[in-house]
Amino acid sequence: MQASSVQPVFKLELNHKVTPGIVTVAKYDGAHSCLTASAGYDKIIIHHPHGGMISGRAQRSSAHGEVSELNLSQAVIALATGPIKPDCNRDMLLIGSPTQILAYDVHDNSDLFFKEAPDCVNVIIVGYFGKYNEILVIVGGNSSVLALNWEGNEIFWNVVSGKVCSMITFDFDRDGENELLIGCEDSYIKVLKNNQFIMELAETGPVLCLSQISDVRFAYGIANGTIGIYEEGIRLWRVKSKQNAVSLRWSGDSLACCWANGRIDWRDGTGRVHRRVQMRSNAAAMLLADYRSIGVPDLVCISDRGEVLGYPPVQENMGMNTTSNKLANEEDRLAVTELLNKKQALMVELQHYEANASSMNQDLERSTTAMPTSTKLQVAVAADTDEGCLQLAISTNNSTIVRVALVLAEGIFESGETLARHPNSTQLKSLLYVPLEPPRDVPVDVHIKALVGYPESEQFHIFELTKQLPRFSMYTMLSTSIVKTKIDSYVSFRITERVQRICIWINQNFLLDEEIDLENEDTRELHISFLCLRDRSRVDLDFGADGQVKFTTHDIRLAGDLIQSLAIYLNLSDLQSLARFPEAEEKLRSEMNIVSEVGETRYRLAAETAEKAQLITALLPAAQDAASYDLKEMLNRYKDVILLNEELLTSCHIRRATQEQAVASLKNLHTILQQAARLRVGKYSKAVITACRAAVSDNNTEALVKILQAGDT
Amino acid sequence: MDYDLARIDYTLCGVTYPDALKILPSTDQKVQQKFAVGDKNGVLQCLSIKDEEPVVHFKTLPGKPITSVQLASSVGTNADKIFAASGNEVKGYTKKGKVFFSIETSVSETITSMIYIFRCVLGNDLILCSGRTVTLYRELQEIYCYVCEDRVLDAIAFATRNRNRIRILVLIANKEALIIENGNMQKRTHISAGPTRFIVPHSLPTSEVYAFYGAVDGSTGLISYDESELSAKCLVEGCGLGSIMCVGWFTNNSGTHLAVGRHDGSIQLYLVSMDDLSEKPRLKFTYFSGEPVTSVCGGCIGTDEPELLVTTFSGRIFGLRSSRLIASSNKTSGEALATRRSKLESEVSRLEKQTANEREKYKKITRSSFSGVSAPPLLDIQHELSGATHNGWQEAKITSAVPLDMLFVYCDSQLEIQTDNAAVLSTCAPQEYNRTELLTSIRCQAGTRRVWLRMRIVNFEDTKMEGTRVLVYILPAGAPRVARVIKFHLPILPHYSKYESLEIEENKRPWCELQVSGGFSVAEITSWLTDVLPGELPRPANKVSFARSHSFLGTSLICKYQRGSAVFKSDNISTIVILKNFISNCCLKRNIREEISFDVPEDFCVTSFQLLKDKFKSEYQRKKEMDIKKAISSLDLDEMTINDETMPILCEDYLLIYNSSDINNTETNFDELTETVTKWYVDWWKLYSTESFVNNDDLKTLQNVLKNCQLDEVENIMDFKQKSSQNAKINYY
Known part of the structure; x- marks a missing residue:
């Protein structure tokens, strides 16, 4: 329980503000570590305590003698470093700004490459991935990941369902090759192997940090304050705090966690805190670096006011x-x-037991703490089609009442982690309903605490239960008698599997009043319909006798989820399918239009802006010159400058708006492509992505639609 | 931190109350001292420590909860008699555990309230505090009994100069200290920090009245009395730590230290200069035990060197011993420690088995069809609710003997709620659409035994006819799986938490008066007032009168009532309006006919505003400064360049504002103040001139000038004399 505090082994001040999260350590000369950080909008500072004055574009800072400043014309979003240049052990600095990536050789003061990134830059990492034998620069955007080699050539590309918040390269399946772990804003940790997603770990919030711990374990941190450790896809432990974790690092034999408020704690293998320190201001970053040049990496903690503290590992x-x-x-x-x-x-x-035993002999019926010993609590989940939610029914088996019900689950409530029900004192009953609306189709564990007693009790008995909601719990079965409405969106594919196994899959993944059972052994086909509780739409699953399967739904995302779930259950490595989703196709066309239009206008606008800027630079000195001979002329010229400036400003606003539109469209486009990929499994899914990338760069909308319908054929 | 003291756990006992641990003086043969501790189960035990292992010298049978343990401090002989108070009884034990003295007192009516303190001094005198009374017994005979205005918290006895009388210094819950002699109050003084406990320096002669106190706000200070004047002085500020629950002495070779134990689990040592008691004590040591501390005492317990002995609410007894001593402890003690550990391990495993058995038995009962009753005893939980602070927060402190897992807070009206940083607070939407209610769950960190909640009522309306009831369900972490519910009650006027003496009535203030007469009893009106005012009210008597003051505005409220009539006086007209509405509503509910009349001075608004003027001005200034600071901060200037003296960017005034580190004080009360003044204006119209209503244009101009702090304008609008004469003229014509 006792958490001791620790003294740092080194401590220094950068005398600059540090932007949280945009910090890295690199050896630009191949030998000495330099702390590199973003110090506000477009300024990068490099701390070089081991001498080796950096020249070139970097300027010596006036606030600190050992710090150099590097000014860019664009905002700095991400920094990464690594020895990406072949046959060179010097680290290169990679600077990510909203629309471009710059690779810069600090030591030689030269640019390695410069690359446009239309899908924004959120995260950059450097590392080995898969079979590629060179170090790659992997860039996470708003809805995609992109890998580049040292010359800036694209190695691979893939779509991700949400904004990329964190990435690491990590040998997830222990085959000797690194996989890419992506922490997304839409609460998934995705594992990319060989440009194919092999695993999705559903979490409860945007995944902000990922960190490798050992060969098999990695740590993660979520925007709701949860941190935890996974081992081979299984969560070992997690704890939740009020703060968000800025960084997680494995140091010595404990997990060091740096929280946003500046607290750093060390946790042992089970998540228990055994040491903690508090920095003087909010934390900006925590890194592992051999900053003292002693051969062992220290934990280097940086606060947002530029305080740097070093802690040794053991x-x-x-x-x-x-x-x-x-x-x-x-x-x-x-x-x-x-x-x-x-x-x-x-x-x-x-x-308590003793007191209980003694009170048992007396007749203490209905004392303020009592409850019949035979009381039992029952919990059931039922779909409520009128309210469009699931009803969790909690009831006791006698005259006792359910005073309070607390439902604890993560990621399914709008606010916080609990849903509470506390009926009015006039409406106390032995049965209590709690409405649940899981927003995503993932399996959810709901933990229920019910307080049971009598209305006038002063103390209640706690009953605790855990209930698992299956993945597709928000879909309730429709009786087959209901007439089908015509839905022209579907996906169809062929599998060779007995219907009996399909039944088991349905029983496991849907919430059914009673399990579906086949009439006899010879039944070869299965037709079943569900109603979505969220939007009251209909889903038909038809498993034909010839192995032909057809899922009819207007929701392309749901179709993808069903196929992925079924593929995992049936252990299908590859699956090709035919799809027809007119809504998605229509959207695809319109987004493609916008993207290509925006691209054109952007070039035009950029050209105009450059022209005007040039004019201004010419007019200004002219105006200044005019001041010496003709004041009237000067005024006129200045008026022109002002006019031009205003025009420039408006075009800047327009450019910004088109940029925003482009980013949004691109994101929508990527989402559809990803959904298209999820309609297929394995190599077919990968082929869809590759084909789509080609079609997008060719601006070939019809090819894209075709890929969506038939996969890559 | 100067000292390096480390914790050594000795043993466990039941739940303890403050001041239930005493260290016996050392005898001639041995340096190591024994100690006595009494707990809630009524067990008094006398222990000593050998090789870190507790040795029991005697142990009584369980009985009524022991609420205080004292040693006789007779002059000359060794104080080795132990006195324990439980219920209305006091028992004296010799150090062998023999009862030599027993008294069942007549303070029967207050026994239910668990807070009373008792001290035994000067031979055969026994002074007992219970509830609101201080009673002196001599040779088992009651000599006198003094009834205070509020609960008695602690008392110390001194002798007068000529040594023929006893002089008692008493601390009362209304933040007053009294000197009582011969059953009469001699002197009183108000200490705003709110002392809870005090202690006398050893070395002083018994006739000199000096005592160190520890207060609710966490500060410590010194009370002194020099025949003519009783005065108090704050020595150390609270520094944001919890309220002090106990104080004690700890002496080592660097001097005498005042030890304080707090509700938040912190234990601190302050070095006190014995030559000049009023010198500021120096902080030497801080330790966080994680649960409320009920006693701290210094003495030679485990070794020949002094250490600090501590008990906590849940019944842990541990020592804080210098790490140097621990490090130098020889091999033998190391072995002893190892055997102790293995002994404890076997005991715990035996207990685990036993508990598992019992658990199984209990489960069997629950599974059997035989319908028995499961009625576990109530969880040991202490709770209290403070009055509102200046910005309206009321703090509830909850202390439990067992670690907590979760709290669930329910309130049928909207509340703002805050809690410990360590706990995760999650509020869910109301159960039905459009209802205003609060459903909040608070998940505690592992091992939490104390939690505070801060609550504030949103949307205060004076049409509110009852206090706000808040239910807190407390779920412990371990077995037994039961949850206790605690009801808190937020009053309608939560700010009137400061107790005042009735003398404030003589102050020159614009008093508004409300007179009510009707067929109600004193008990009824007392119960009504509990819905209005925070804290405890005086017990019903023939005639009750008391005064309170507003914690933020400083306005006063005087209540005087007896059977059939009540008078309320306040210099805050809004308070009077709220009371009027509330009482007439209460009478209506009870079907009591009442007559209400009030008396409002014509110049109320102007004079009361003048009283508030300074506060108003300073708050306005603060608000302006904060706006500027916000603006400067949003410029996102570089810290280094701002503070660079050679290259000034900001002018001096702005620099001063920017650098003022008023971080935790980011709220101004300016808006509340303007609201209050406007409300006064409206309420004055309501009460004073029944025939005409407040002019809306006037109100708007008033709000405007208030916002811009045009004080003369405000006074112009508020000055009714002029206006009413104008009105009168209009009426006349």
């Missing part, structure tokens, strides 16, 4: 050697404290 062991005797004693004492904690808890529990 401090306990260092102390152990000097006074082992003292520490053995210390350990015993801590154990004693812990044992007494345990003893206290046990004694309290025992006392």
Whole structure:
């Protein structure tokens, strides 16, 4: 329980503000570490304590002697470094701005490459990936990932369902090749292998940080304050805090976590905090770097006011050697404290049982704490088509009432992590309904705490239950008698699987009043319909006798989810399908139009702007010159300057608006492409992405529609 | 931190109340001291520590909760007699555990309230505080009994100069300290910090009245009395730490230290200069135990060197000993420690088995069809609610003996709510569309035993006819799986939390008066007033009178009532309006005929505004400064360049504002103040001139000039004398 504090081994001030998250450490000369950070909008600072004055574009900072400043004309969104240049051990600096990526060799003061990034730049990492034997620069955008080599050539590209918030390269399936882990804004951690998504881990909020821990484990942090560790796709533990984690690093044998408010804590293998420190202001970043040049990386923590603190990885062991005797004693004492904690808890529990036993003999019916011992709590989930939600029914089996019901689950409530029900004192009953509306189609564990007693009780008994909602719980079965309405959106494919197994899949993934059962062994086909509780739309699943399957729904996303779920269940490695989603196709066409239009206007606008800017630069000195001979002339010229300037400003606004529109359209486009890919499995899915990339760059809308319909044929 | 003290856990006992641990003086043969501790189960035990292992010298049978433990401090002999108070009884024990003294007092009516303190001084005198009374017993005979205005918190006895009388210094819950002699109050003083506990320096002669106190706001100070004047002085500010629950002495080779234990679990040592008591004590040590501390005492417990002995609310007893001592402890103690650990381990595993058995038994009962009753005892939970601070927050403190898992807060009207940083607060939408209610769950960190909640009522209307009821369900982390519900009650006028003496009535203020007469009893009106005012009200008596003041505006409220009639006086007209509406509504509900009349001075608005003027001006200034600071900060200037003296960017005034580190004070109350003044104006029209209503244009101009702080204009509008004469003229014509 006792968390000790630690002293830093080094401490320095940068005398610059630091933008949170945009910090990195690199060896620009191949030997000495330099802290590099964004210090406000377009300024990059490089701290070089080990000498090696940086020349070229970087200027010496007036606020700190060991800091150089590098000014760009664009905002700095992301920084990354790595020895990407072949046969060179010097780190290159990669600077991500909203629409472009610049690779810069700090030591030589030269640009390696410059690349436009129409889909924005959110995250840049540098690392080995898959079979590629050169170090890649991987860029995460608003709805895509892009890999570049050292010359700026595109190596691969893929679409992601949401904005990329974090990425690491990590050997997820332990085959000796790195996979790419992507933390998305839409609450998924995705694993990309061989340009194919092999796994999606559903989380409960935007995944802000990812960090490798060991060969098999990685840590993650979410925007709702949760941090945790995964091992081979299984979550080992997680804890939730009020703050968001800025960075997670494995240091020594513990997980160091840096929180946004400037607190840093070290956690052991089970997530228990054993050390903590508090920085003087909010945290900007935490990195692992050998900043003292001693051969072992220290934890380097940077606050947003430019304070830098260094902590060595294993401090306990260092102390152990000097006074082992003292520490053995210390350990015993801590154990004693812990044992007494345990003893206290046990004694309290025992006392309660004893008091309970003694009160049992007396007739204490309906005392303020009592409840019949035979009370049981039952929980059921039922679809409520009128309200468009699921109703969680909590009931007791006797005259006791459910005073409070607390439902704890993450990611399914609009606000916070709980949903509470506390009926009016006049409406207390032994049955209580709690409405649930899971917004996404993922399996959810709902934890229920119900307080049971009598209306006038002062103390209630707590009943705890956990209920799992299946993935497609928001779809309720329709009786086959209801007449089909015509839906012309569908996806069809062929599988060779017995209908019996399909039944099991449906029973597992849908919330059914009673499990569906086939009439006899010989049944070869299955036709079943569901109603979506969210928008009351209809979904038909038809499994034909010849292996032909057809999912009819207007929702292309749902069709993709169903196919992915079924493919995982049936262990299908590849699946090709035919799709017909007129709505999606229509949208695809319009977005493609916008994208290509915007592209044209942008070039035109850029040209105009450049022209006007040139005019201004010519007019200004002319106006100044005129001041010496003709004041009237000068005034006229200045008026022209002002006029031009205003025009420039308006065109700037227009450019910004078109840019925003372009980004939004691109995002929509990518979403549709991703949905199209999800209608297929394995190599077909990958082929869709590759074909789409080609079609988009060719601006070939009809090809895209065709790919959406038939996959890459 | 100067000292390096480390925790050593000794043993456990039941839930303890403040001041239920005492260290016995050392005997001639041994340096190591024994200590006595009494708990809620009624067990008094006398222990000593050998090789970090507790040795029980005697232990009584369980009984009524022990609320205080004291040692006899008879002059000359060694104070080795232990006195324990439980219920209305006091028992004296010798150090062998024999009862030599027992008294069942007549303070029966206050026994239910669990807060009383008792001290035994000067031989055979026994002074007992219970509820609101201080009673002196001599040779088991009651000599006198003094009834205070509020709960008695702590008392210390001194001798007078000529040593023939006892002089008692008493702390009362209304933030007053009293000197009582011969059953009469000699002197009183108000200490705004709100002292809870005090302690006398050892070295002083018993006739000199000096005492260190620890207060609700976390500060410590010194009370002194020099025959003519009783005065108090704050020595150390609270520094944001919790309220002080206990104080004690700790002496080591660097001097005497005042030890304080707080509600938030912190324990601090302050080095006190014995030559000059009023010198500011120096902080030497801080430790966080994580749960409320109920006693702190210094003495030689485990070794021959002094250490600090601590008990917590849940019943942990541990020492804080110098780490140097721990490090140098020899091999034998290391072995002893190891055996102790293994002994404890086996005990815990035995207990685990036993608990598992019981759990199984309990489960069996729940599964059987036999319909028994499961009625576990109530969880040990203490709670209190403070009066509102200047911006309207009321703080509820909840202390539990077992670790907490979650709290669930329910209120049928809208509340703003805040809690500990460590806890995760999650509020969900109301159960039905369009309802105003609060459903909040608070998930605590592991091991939390104390939580505070801050609540503030949104949308205050004076048509509100009852206080706000808040239900807090407390769910403990471990077994037994039961949740206790605690009801808090937020009053209609939460700001009137400061107790005042009735003398304020003589102050020259624009008093508004409300007289009510009707067929109500004192008990009825008391129960009505609990809905209006925070804190405890005086118990019903023949004639009750008390005064309170507003924690932010400083306005006063005087209540005087008896059977059938009540008078309320205040220099805040809005308060009177609220009271009037409320009481007439209460009478209506009870079917009581009442007559209400009021008396409002004509110049009320002007004079009361003049009283508020300075505050108004300073708040206006503060608001302006904050606006400027906000503007400067949003410029996003570089810290370095701003503070660079050679290259000034900002002018001096702005620099001063920018650098003023008023970070935690980002709220101004200017808006509240303008609202209050406008309300006064409206309410004055309501009460004073029944025939004409407030002019809307006037109101708007008033709001405008208030906003711009045009004080003369405000006074012009508020000055009714002129206006009413004009009105009169109009009427006349």
